[in-house]
Amino acid sequence: MASFRALQTKYASLLKQFTVSPLDFEVFTSIPTSGSRSPGVLYVLDSSFNPPTWAHLRIAGSALLGRPEPDSRLLLLLAIQNADKPSNLASFEDRLAMMELFAHDLRSYISAKITSQNGSTSMARISTCSIDIGVTKKPYFIDKATVIENSGVYSNLPEQVHLTGYDTLIRIFNAKYYPPEYTLAPLAPLFSKHRLRVTMRPSDQWGGREEQEAFLRGLASGDREQEGAQREWVERIQLVEGRKPDQEPVSSTRARKAIKSASQDLEWLVPDNVRHFLLSESPYASEGSL
Numbered sequence: 119m120a121s122f123r124a125l126q127t128k129y130a131s132l133l134k135q136f137t138v139s140p141l142d143f144e145v146f147t148s149i150p151t152s153g154s155r156s157p158g159v160l161y162v163l164d165s166s167f168n169p170p171t172w173a174h175l176r177i178a179g180s181a182l183l184g185r186p187e188p189d190s191r192l193l194l195l196l197a198i199q200n201a202d203k204p205s206n207l208a209s210f211e212d213r214l215a216m217m218e219l220f221a222h223d224l225r226s227y228i229s230a231k232i233t234s235q236n237g238s239t240s241m242a243r244i245s246t247c248s249i250d251i252g253v254t255k256k257p258y259f260i261d262k263a264t265v266i267e268n269s270g271v272y273s274n275l276p277e278q279v280h281l282t283g284y285d286t287l288i289r290i291f292n293a294k295y296y297p298p299e300y301t302l303a304p305l306a307p308l309f310s311k312h313r314l315r316v317t318m319r320p321s322d323q324w325g326g327r328e329e330q331e332a333f334l335r336g337l338a339s340g341d342r343e344q345e346g347a348q349r350e351w352v353e354r355i356q357l358v359e360g361r362k363p364d365q366e367p368v369s370s371t372r373a374r375k376a377i378k379s380a381s382q383d384l385e386w387l388v389p390d391n392v393r394h395f396l397l398s399e400s401p402y403a404s405e406g407s408l
């Protein structure tokens with residue numbers, strides 16, 4: 119694996135070129151570098167990676183292990199423009215470096231899971247599944263899906279399965295993001311071709327399992343049709359279990375706080391290679407980066 123400094127320098131340079139280029143999406147690195155770019159399914163984990171956490175890793179790992187097809191591929195996607203939050207925490211090159219380290223953590227996690235479960239040959243192939251590290255200038259999922267499709271990076275236009283948490287599903291279904299009409303109709307192309315795999319995220323803010331399941335039942339019974347949604351979209355959304363009620367919630371915010379005040383917690387908040395980077399490079403050292 120490259121040194122932290124080498125990763126930071128590589129990504130700083132790639133980002134500089136991407137920012138001034140007309141491209142809206144680019145893959146910077148693939149792990150391993152060889153392998154077909156014609157996947158049957160393309161899983162997309164779009165995040166601020168500020169930093170990547172164990173929650174992100176479990177979301178991606180369970181998607182890959184849950185449908186062990188040999189030609190699946192995972193895209194870790196960093197949006198350099200966010201729909202809501204300012205992106206002034208860790209630098210983008212540090213986040214991309216952490217994404218690459220996270221990709222290695224994920225591959226080790228998948229291999230260990232398969233070995234411990236005496237996995238089949240098709241499962242074993244998943245441990246060699248290729249992971250792409252990419253960037254986009256587009257903050258909204260509808261546009262991310264389109265720019266990935268139009269980029270020519272994946273020659274066979276694979277079905278994309280966007281991996282999100284429940285909080286993000288709610289934001290995708292918020293018409294405030296879709297001017298000028300402010301309806302949900304612009305989501306139609308996303309659901310006609312692609313899917314969402316949504317991990318429940320029980321909390322005071324987003325409710326428990328019951329409330330999160332009720333969202334999909336409401337969609338299926340036409341509750342959102344007045345806003346321009348279609349009830350059939352529910353077939354393209356898979357809701358999966360997140361943390362167990364007795365497990366501590368994991369988030370990037372919690373990991374950033376732990377760096378400053380409880381570094382022992384980093385062990386269960388972020389995977390190993392990411393933790394070593396955080397402790398060595400201190401990407402959140404500046405004031406106001408919580």
Ligand SMILES: Nc1ncnc2c1ncn2[C@@H]1O[C@H](COP(=O)(O)OP(=O)(O)OP(=O)(O)O)[C@@H](O)[C@H]1O
Nearest residue numbers: 165166167173282283286317318319368369370371
């Ligand atoms: N613990 C979790 N459970 C379910 N989904 C999660 C969890 N953590 C992150 N996600 C999902 O992963 C995607 C990327 O997450 P994001 O980068 O916003 O992480 P975050 O932990 O929510 O960040 P922050 O704490 O900085 O707001 C989002 O779709 C989010 O819903």
Ligand SMILES: NC(=O)c1ccc[n+]([C@@H]2O[C@H](COP(=O)(O)O)[C@@H](O)[C@H]2O)c1
Nearest residue numbers: 165166197200201257258259289290295
């Ligand atoms: N309607 C949408 O497509 C929509 C809404 C909110 C956030 N997002 C995106 O979701 C991703 C995760 O967002 P946060 O980092 O704010 O949790 C980001 O890429 C953000 O731009 C998309």
